[in-house]
Amino acid sequence: MKRLVLAVMTVGMFLASAVQGAEELNNQAVTNAGGIGGVESLRGVSELETTRPADDFKRFPRDQGTIDSDYVYQPPLVPHSIRNYEVSLNANKCLACHSWKNAKEMGATKISVTHYQTREGQVLSDVSPRRYFCLQCHVPQADAKPLVENDFQRVDALR
CATH class of the missing domain: 1.20.5 (Single alpha-helices involved in coiled-coils or other helix-helix interfaces)
Structure with missing residues (x-):
């Protein structure tokens, strides 16, 4: 009960x-x-329901060559627009210019040898699958204003 x-x-x-x-x-x-x-x-x-005007397209400087690094081990920045570049399981537009086979002819920077190695250091004949999706690390440098104000300073050794 x-x-x-x-x-x-x-x-x-x-x-x-x-x-x-x-x-x-x-x-x-x-x-x-x-x-x-x-x-x-x-x-x-x-x-949430207010529509604001779209931001202007970011401008990518043309032919600016190599862009200096801001911190140690920073992946190199892309000095050109990558609009309409396909980087998928089936294609990688970056490799058309930057692979070791095409870089000299295209006047582009070669991919680092580290991109041809497995985690265990085994050297491969093609780009490692873990380094295939370039845009995970390499991004184009644009004239965009920062989303949030900051006081970031470059590493002294890189000035």
Whole structure:
């Protein structure tokens, strides 16, 4: 009998808390009618349903040659636009110019020998699968303003 009473009381408390939770959610929905509550981030506050004008396209300097590194072991930056470059399982547009076979003819920088090695240091005849997706590390340098203000300083040895 005690077990039955205890079970009924537990179910009753569970149902009461569920009803109270539903009422709180309903009150929040009324407060944020339309779902346009402001979202605050490091980029500022914005209303979810407010459409702002699109940003201008980033400009990529043409033929700027090698771009200096800002920190040790930084992957080299791409000094040209990569718009419409396909880098997928089936194709890698970067290799058309930067592979060891084509680099001299195309006047491009050769891929580092490290890109032809496995994690264990075994040398491969082609680009290692873990280094195949160039855009994971190498990005084009654009004239874009920083998303968030910062006071980053280059490493002294690289100045």
